[in-house]
Amino acid sequence: MKNEFVVFICAFGIISFTACKGPGQKGAPVVPPTPVNTVEAQQASAIYYDTYPATVVALNNVELRAQVSGFITGIFFKEGEVVQKGKTLYEIDRRKYEAAARQAEAGILSARANFNRAQKDMDRYQRLAEQDAIARQTLDNAVATLETNRSQLAAAEASMLAARTDLDYSLIKAPFTGRIGISLVKLGAQVSPGTTLLNTISSENPIAVDFVVNETEISRFVGMQNKKGVGMDSTFRLQLPDGSFYKHAGKIIAIDRGVDNQTGTIKIRIEFENPADELKDGMSCVLNVLNDLSGERLIIPYKAVVEQMGEFFVFVARDSIATQHKIKLGPKLKDQVVVMDGIQAGDKVITEGFQRLRDSGKIQIGIPPQQGK
Known part of the structure; x- marks a missing residue:
């Protein structure tokens, strides 16, 4: 009698367990496909810059500096304007340089007169020497005097060139056509050669x-x-x-x-x-x-890219399966990105819903409105 009771209890337990499973439930529960949205990878013009x-x-940029000393007696431009090449911009007191030039001119006249006289003396002594009418030493002295006067004339001409150069330097002119800046000196200012910066053009x-x-x-x-x-x-x-x-x-x-x-x-x-x-x-x-790589390139939305440990991936929809692809990125173009390698034109790249995906996971194209928000 005791054994029959045990058998009855076991049979009742088996029947109870079977009844709890309910109809249609066999093995583990089935995971539904993940709703996703996709965009087709396309070749498009990708223009980007470094x-x-x-x-x-x-x-051309030149600092204007004085080449002679003196006081500024004239400023002949409007600050910030375009000045033409050769236009006079500043004047430095010219009186002493004009006087030096005139003195040099007078020195040339005197030296030339002495040279001409010495030339005539030498010519005359040369003819007399040919007739043995004078001592040879007289002719030699005339030649030496001529050479001395020739040197003095050359020195006077050099002095004249230096005086005229200083006179020219007393007028500072535009070396080329350009825009002149704000003057760093005013009328009456004293300037020194090579050190005083007047302006920049x-x-x-x-x-x-x-x-x-x-x-x-x-x-x-x-x-x-x-x-x-x-x-x-x-x-x-x-x-x-x-x-x-x-x-x-x-x-x-x-x-x-x-x-x-x-x-x-x-x-x-x-x-x-x-x-x-x-x-x-x-x-x-x-x-x-x-960039040299600009041109027709494969472009996808940047939001489709997943970064993992410094590498980049996208999910591509193949029928009802999502496969993960490692890609090589190019430049980002606003909300798009260039893909250099890893997928091909026409591949359907998943742009929404991939956060819940794994490689080879099942998908359903089209996210319901309430999930897509």
């Missing part, structure tokens, strides 16, 4: 932009310089301090002679037209240089 800090520099059209690149990029820019037409389009774009872009294109005109061994960089100069005087000498700006 940026370099740059400085605007005048192609610089050319403004065309104008240049200087920037430095790493020595590893030298061959790239040498190639640009040697290739005709480079820079006359959109290769070089200049961004001004206010963030706007300069409307004129530039071209390479010079690559410095050598690399700075302290920084490993080299200076490059780009020339720009500057008809409206928008670019000023010394202005800071950003030079945008067209």
